[in-house]
Amino acid sequence: MHSNLEDNPLNHFEPYLPLLSEALQKLDAWRNRFGEHAGIAQADPDEIRNILSDLETRLEGNYPFHHPQYAGQMLKPPHPVAWLAYALTATINPNNHALDGGPPTSQMEKEAVAHLAGMVGYEENWLGHLTSAGTIANLEALFVSREIHPGKKVAATANAHYTHSRMSHVLNMPFLEIPVSARGVPDLDFIDMHGREIGTLVVTMGTTGLGYVEPLGEMLALSKKHGFRIHADAAYGGFFRLIAPDLPKHADWNLLSEADSIVIDPHKHGLQPYGCGSVLYKDASVGRFFKHDSPYTYFTSDQLHLGEISLECSRAGASAAAFWATLELLPLTPDGLGSVLRKARNASVSFTERVKESKEFDLYTEPDLDIAGYFKIPGQKTASAVSESSQRIFREGMENPESGYHLSLFRVPAAHFCTIFHDYDADAHDVVLLRSVFMKEEHEAYIDILADRLGM
């Protein structure tokens, strides 16, 4: 089967380069308005060309993150509008820590974050800002939790990102791990039983492993009963809110606005280069916990400085510009950025169908989003035979760059695996599955090729 992807003009960067050059020339006119000076740092272009050429060669050591044959980890290139906006803004290098570090990019950050608040359904009185990643965004939300419920526990499921237990340690907060079923369903009785100890319950909307969407509705009901906070970690899944009606757990997505805090990573499903996370709070009064008075930041205006509500100091204004520009092109609507998420979701649905039709492979669990866990059925039905075949298939895919594929591996407890697949012998502690993240819109048209290459 042949793809015509190579003929697709969108696979080339040429059309975008004149746009950057035009915009840089206009920005030069602005630079020159300030009168004669020694100029921007000068260097010999030929020397830089040589270095860039060496860099280009080194970059070829990457896996093909841009290509749909790469269906491994949560990695993909940013949208052209994002890297163009980032590159243009980075020539000025504004800092969104204080308003004076970059008035226009601070304004763009406020506008972009307001779009995120609108997407999750927060109205008025919310607070939020961009961060350099989901990790620091989660740290901030847990810090606020600690200030509100000192001494109480952070509870998160065994499928939650490891950052929650690690950051609880950093914040000196006790951490409680909630057991999950083989299919990723949190033990709600366990949460109910420990309700009084919990200060904040983390609900992951799209786990990093297999993209499970945890039952926000039922977890919110427990928070009302016991009075703990709900922190939605939607670092990976947040933008799926845009296509909630098309998803299996749409009722939970519609309740996102009831979470006390939410983390969403624009550098995961928001088409951004790395350095772009975000945190939102339902009640703006949590801003009081961030109060500081620094002689270094130059408060020349009464307006909100983003550094006043953030634990991080310097942050790239270019990130805000890139995200803002992306939302101008692809607004947070079902037909804007939602169209990209829909293609990713469609890809995982068609892939899942191929796995189920195949006599050679089996699906671990039905995906809630765009991540599939699956395995090749081994001759001998044991946990270790499944792991061996996953590892072999994983390695084989990378051997031939032109006709191969790139997957990732995911470890589940053998006890869970054998709950779903009764006829397997749990001869090891864990089972290694194959895992595919279908987060590129190009995956939608590529599923059959990928499934054929896998021998499904």
Ligand SMILES: *Cc1c(COP(=O)(O)O)cnc(C)c1O
């Ligand atoms: C990726 C991820 C994080 C960590 O975010 P980074 O941006 O990698 O720092 C936290 N939680 C979840 C659910 C994630 O998927």
